[in-house]
Amino acid sequence: MSSPPSSARPHRLGLTGSIGAGKxxxxxxxxxxxxTVLDADEQARLVTLEPEVLAEIEAAFPGVVREGVLDRAALxxxxxxxxxxxxxxxxxxxPRVRARMLALETAAAARGEPWVVQDVPLLFEGGLERQMDAVLVVDAPLETRVARVVARSGLTRGEVLARDARQMPGEEKRRRATVVLxxxxxxEALEAQLDAALARLGVTAAGAPARPE
Structure with missing residues (x-):
């Protein structure tokens, strides 16, 4: 794929995966x-630091903002x-997260970056795959994913399974993916798969030679 001009939006590589997969x-x-990786979760955290957003959240969910700080567990x-x-x-x-992501993408375009990565946990659930030029899905066996999340978060196995069940099934994500990792x-095996995927898709960073389509 050829690089877009700096005035155009960069190509978008969507990145998603089930809980514990290794996204x-x-x-x-x-x-x-x-x-450049644009992290939707990070932008959501920044949005919820804004006083006007905190006020809206508190109005909708009383008791979740304490001394000007969002209690994420309570929410x-x-x-x-x-x-x-x-x-x-x-x-x-x-809507505020989307605005932040668009602003960051515009800045990447101004720097002449041919691709940006949109790291979105619920990319398929939100119907955002239609806005991507390609989608990477990171996956791993269920018990491997559960063990990883339990080890890092302190959640119980049942709690991890409940969260996983509320996401799109991994099989469906794999079906919709451009490439599955x-x-x-x-x-080492993951890196090899990733490099092969980037080569196949023609994904390049700023300053790297673009691969022909």
Whole structure:
């Protein structure tokens, strides 16, 4: 794929995966390769530091903002498993996150970057794959994913399974992916798969020669 002019938007590489699959590891590897990674979760955290957003969240979910700071656990307890409440929260946060992501993408275009990575945990669930030029899905066996999350978070196995069940099934994510990265093994194997995927898709960082289509 050829590089777009600086005035055009960069090509978008979507990055997603089920809980515990290793999406953050892949994001770090992409950064090491010189690509700009736009992290939707990070932008959501920054959005919820804004006083006007905190005021809207507190109005919708009383008791979740304490001394000007969002109590994320209390908020999660109010919205988890309640689609109507979750939709209300998303209505406050998501438009602002999209605006931040677009601003960061515009800055990348101005720097002449041919590709940006959009790291979005619920990319398929939100219908955002239609806005991507290609999508990487990171996957791993269920028990491997559960063990990773339990080890790093302190959640119980049941809690991890409950969270996983509320996401799109891994089989469907794999079906919709442009490329699937199997992260059931070691880092070396994951890196080899990633480099092969980037070569196949023609994904390059700023200053790297573009591959022909």
């Amino acid at each position: 953050s590891t892949v994001a770090a590897l992409l950064r090491e390769r010189g690509l 999660a307890a109010q919205v988890f498993g309640d689609p109507a409440r979750l939709a209300r929260l998303n209505g406050v946060v998501h 199997d992260n059931g093994g070691g880092l």
